[in-house]
Structure formats: structure tokens, C-alpha cells
Amino acid sequence: MSYFDNLRVFVRVVELGNLSAAGRDQRASPAVASNRIKELERYLGVRLFNRTTRKLTPTEHGRVFYEGAVKIIEAINEAEAAIADLSQKPKGAIRITAPLGIGRRLIASGVPEFHDKYPDIEVRLRLSDHNIDIMSEGVDVAFKLGILEDSNLRMRGIMNCERVICASPDYLAKRGIPATPDELITGHHDCLLLRYPGSKEYYWTLQTPDGPRKLEVSGPYDSDDGDVLTRWALDGRGIINKPLFEVKSHINDGTLQRILENTPPVSIQLAAIYPHKRFQDPKVRLMIDFMTERCQRLIGAMLE
Template sequence: MAYLDNIAVFVRVVELSNLSAAGRDMRISPAVVSNRIKELEKHLGVRLFNRTTRQLTPTEHGTVFYAGAKQVLEAITMAEAAVSALSGQPRGTIRVTAPLGLGRRLIASGIPEFRDKYPDIEVRLRLSDHDVDMMKEGIDVAFRLGVLEDSSLRMRGIMNCERVLVAAPAYLEARGEPTGPDQLVGGGHDCLMLRYPGMREHFWTLKTPSGPAKFEVRGPFDSDDGDVLTGWALSGRGIINKPRFEVEPFIRDRRLKVILPDTPPIPVQLAAVYPHKKLQDPKVRLLLDFMAERCQRLINNLLVGK
């Protein structure tokens, strides 16, 4: 078992290119990670990593061993999943990620309830509005609002979510309410954007009489946290583009007002994304079923004010 543990640590070090990051991911100290790598190198009789003060990269031996080690760990995972399916007692760890707003409102609060039903399943939740590399980070399930671009992944659609443009009444009184989407471009209005390093989209896609159209909007503020944008909008700093369920309570109490209702943003799909093999894992299927039903119910409740 110690040898398999050493292999698992080695694989995460390769994937994260860092001893400390692998240790945090596996909840062990960097010293333990280093010792496990040394034990593995001693057992194999080769050096697995080239080490410098700034970089950790696998040697040729390390690269070859990683490919085989990854297959071994995946085979063990699937064998354990098959046993769980036969026994009817799913167990193990699921790594889940979701955007900040979606995760806080819909996913995080459901994790304890899920574990109450399945006490042998541990869930590790990571919330981030950044794009997460599922394979590199070892993520089993990602809940996303948007389209699937990675063809190596599979997607389970949960529901289509209406999006709206909203702003505080104080902002609209000061700047005037736009009567058409063209008034959003060229600095005519302050549009609050979700942005982070590597993000490809810097525009809003709205429904128009001639079909979906992209508008290059600008504003003095942007953030990599969608809830920060909502806070700025509530304080009268600009216009935001949001899933309606996230801002419906503020629309209902008139702290935010929907603008341009005839040319709204295109809807976005809430979906669960996962590596293809993961659907064969009973605990992953259980989580997908649980969260899909929960998200649909909570979103509908938010939209009707329950």
C-alpha cells in the first residue's frame, strides 16, 4: 500500500509541477511528499525529477513512469468503483469545482446534505470563477455556466438559465437608462466585466431582432469574482450581465432594475462537466443526480421568491 501511495504522490507532483502544491492537494506536508518521491526513486533506481530552485520537471524516466503510473491509478479507481457498485456502498473522494456565485448559492450548501445520505463519500469543493484545468487539478465534476469547449470531457445539461442586464436605480438616474444595446459600447455606459488572466471573452452577446450579436463593452471596473461585480452594481457603479437567479432577490426589492429587456443576453446553460470515465463511478453518478435535482429546485425557488 505504501508503494501505491508513493505512486499517487508522484503523479500529483508531475501534474502540479510542485511539491508543496501536491502536498496541499493530498493534505500531506511537503516533507512527506519529498520523502515519498525519494522512496520511489530508490525503489526504481532512477531519478524521476530534474530539480532547480524555480522548476520541477520529470526526467525522461519520470515521463515514461508517469504514463504507466497514471494508468495504474485509473485502473484501481475503476476497480474500486466496480466493487462499490456491486456492494451498494459507494465510498471514496470526489473533487468538485464550481464558479463562486453558483457554488455558494447552489452547490456548497448541498454538500453536507449529500454526505448525510452517503457518509462514506468525501467531497472536496473548490470554488473559483477562473477556468480550472480539470485533468491537471484532478477534478471529477465541474459545475459550469456556459458551453463545453474541451472535447475530452462530457457534459450533462441541468437547465437553461435566463440572463439579464441590471443596474441600480441611482446609476440609471445619474447616467440615463440605455434604450438600445449600441449605447453600451464606446464608453457610453460603465459595464462591469468578469475578467481574469487567460479569459478569451471581453464582450457581451445579446439577442437582437437579427439574431445574437456581440457588443464590445467597457467600464472602469472589472473583477475575477462575480459577486464583487454584483456588489459594485448595487452601489451604483455600473451595469452587470448576470444569470437572473443570482440577482432576482435584488430585482424583486428594486435595488436593481432590468434594462434592455427586448435585447437581453443570450441564456446560459447550467451543466455538470466530467471526464468520460468518471460516469462509470457510482459515487460520481450519485453526486450528479443529487446536484442536478437540487440546482433545478433551488433556481426555480429563487426565481419565484421562495
């Protein structure tokens, strides 16, 4: 087995705390991942992990070795990136992530096209509406709707996305059309929220004549999948706050109706977020350039 591959698995086990998750991350079975850790421990002559039924935590030796292993992997990655830059033939794996909605509509369908253009780059895509810790999970690029909150990361804006509040005509016929933002928080209306551990969307921010206003909206149920919220809204179950490009087709065909147009939600930025050192890697630059052009083109078409 390659010593460097063993190091990669070891680092991901420390970061993910789970042998199976680290194996999946490195495209190895749990058995192979376990053998790589055992081989490292035999070679070093120390135990690297304290093992429980659910989690692996590094020993003191493991923590010290992790710090050195990360530096080795970063140095090799940087060296490979430099060679790829000189050879104009980038290769290796790149990990990207995106929320479910934009991932399905914009990112996932572009991965095969990107690979056709750069066949030596392996793309590992993860779609999730949950907050993903980019640093600890080894993500190279995250395509996100939102703002940059981690100073250890860098952001490249792709485009500013208008948001809208809307509901189905059936819902509005039964519950009435809100005329002011205050009507969203009286308890008379059901707002459909994107919620998950660590979610920030427990409120909606609307643009008013007095400036942005946060509303602590609520409803009888919520989901961690934004497309589920749209489906519920189409079924007449409540009001949603969504990027316009995600619901424009429903607004055009009349299955959803915009409301509170004089006090719309604050727009949100679609951006590529990445650890600052990763942008030195030509694979990362190519991916961001490729997806930026693609997202701008596809969103523009959706908004026509």
C-alpha cells in the same frame, strides 16, 4: 508508506508541477509529499524530477514512469468503482469544482447533506471563477455556467439559465437608461466585467431581431469574482450581465433594475462537466444526480 499513495502523489506532482500543491491535493504536508517522492526514487533507483526553486519537471525517467503510473491509478480506480457499484456502498474521494457564485449559493451548502447521505465518500470542493483545467487538475465533476469546449469531456445539462442586464437606480439616474445595445459601447456607460487569465467574457452577446450580437463592452475596472461585480453594481458603479437567479432578489427589492429587456443576453446553461471515464464511477453519478436535483430546486425557488 503505501506504494500506491506514493504513486498518487507522484502523478499529482507531475500534473501540478509543484510539491506543495500536490501535497494539498492529496491532503499531505509538503514534507510528507517530498518523502513519498524520495521513497519512490530510492525504490526505482532513478531521479524522477528536475528540481528548481519554483517548479518540479519530470526527467525522462519520470515522464515514462508517469505514463505507467496513470494507467495503474486508473485501473485501480475503475476496479474500486466496480466493487462499489456491486456493493451499493460507494466510497473514496471525489473532487468537484464550481464558480464562486453558484458554488456558494448552490453547491457548497449541499456538500454536508451529500456526505450525510453517503458517509464513505469524501468530498473535496474547490470554488473559483478562474478557468480550471479539469483533466490536468484531476477534477471529477465541474459544475459550470457555459458551453462545453473540450471534446475530451462530457456534459450533462442541469438547466438553462436566463441572463439579464441590470444596474442600480442611482446609476441609471446619473447616466441614463440605455435604450439600445449600441449605447453600451459608446463609452458613455461603465460595464462591469468578469475577467481573469483565459476569460472569454470580454464581450456580451445579446439577442436581437437580427440574431445574436456580440458587443465589446468595457468599463474602468473589472474583477475575477462575479459576486464582486454584483456588489459594485449595487453601489451604483456600473452595469452587469448576470444569471437572473443570482440577482432576482435585488431586482425584486428594487436595488437593481433590469434594462434592455427587448434585447436580453443569450441564456447560459448550468451543467455538470466531467471526463467521460469518470461517469463509470458511481460516486460521480451520485454527485451529479444529487446536485442536479438540488440546483433545479434551489434555482426554481430563487426565481419565484
